[in-house]
Amino acid sequence: RPEFALVEVVGDPYDVFAPGAIKHPLRPLFRQIFSRRLRHQCDNAQACSYVTEKKLQLRYPPGSGSISTHYSSIELPPEAIAQTTRQPDLNKSEFSIIHVGSLHHLYKAPDVLINAVARCASSGMNVRLAIIGDGRMRADLQAMPAVKKLGKRLRFLGQFPAGEAIRDELDKADLFVLPSRQEGLPRAMIEAMARALPCIGSTVGGFPELLPHEDLVPPDNTEALARKVQEVLMDKDRMQRMSQRNLEKA
Structure with a gap:
């Protein structure tokens, strides 16, 4: 029995x-x-x-x-789903990355992302990072040496209510990155995909069921993540393909 x-x-x-x-x-x-x-x-x-x-x-x-x-408990209302895919701006020289996740623990690996974006910036890429979420690890993250290197390029936006406020921030971004150390089926990723936003995830949990292998990186690998971010942001055609694929998948 x-x-x-x-x-x-x-x-x-x-x-x-x-x-x-x-x-x-x-x-x-x-x-x-x-x-x-x-x-x-x-x-x-x-x-x-x-x-x-x-x-x-x-x-x-x-x-x-x-x-x-x-099953998935995620139900997206019609207004959460973008009407069209994103069209790349061929003249764009500044890129915006967004991350959404709790800062109570480091499961979502915001520390890895901060270090990766700092590497991108050090290599000459004009890139900014916005982090939505709050929690007890925020102070530790803000004390990271990479945060000082990024300066005004990094914004901690705090906790947002679900819905329109987060969608507005997603729509301002060029790339969504969630390099989690552990994950089930990432709701924040699905919401970003529904906005036709190109996404990078890690190889843990349900990410491989949402994104193709070329859009994934091993967990806890700052160097691999920095390379992936640069590869994606420098390839406008790839970003358009990612946008279309993500919207269709969501």
Whole structure:
């Protein structure tokens, strides 16, 4: 007889407790314990529900007699979806990057993004970064050496209410970047895609189900992210293709 009626899998503890995601002396032990526990729960449940189509199911498979399904709780109203794809400005020389995510932990890797954008700026690229979100790690982020290097090119916008206010900021940006260390199915990414915004994500969680491999980078890799940002922003045709593909996917 199954031990559990229903197990809902919305994230991956293996990524939650990955190096860099949290600072705790028992992090490696927590990673092992909670990953093993979730595998056991899925294997011994009557039914398993996942936010991804395949990714989490591979790491935490349902038992042989379990019912398995996947879903997304994200419902976008008509006004959240752009009417057309973005047309690149061939004369554009200044680029705007946006990141949306909680700053309570570093799961969304804003620190990696800040360092990557600082690298881009140091190489001569005229780039700005806006971060939407707030939390206890904001002060630590603002104390990063890379923040001082970026100066006015970096803005911490704080917490925004869901809806029009965030959409307005997304529409001002050229590129959405979410290099998360752990993720289920990233709502902020889907909202950005619905605005026909080119996006870069990491290879964890549900990102590979939203973006093609060429728009993904390994987690916690500042150098790879900086290269990817430069590649995308310097290729207007690619940005237009990304815009169209993202809008269709969302």
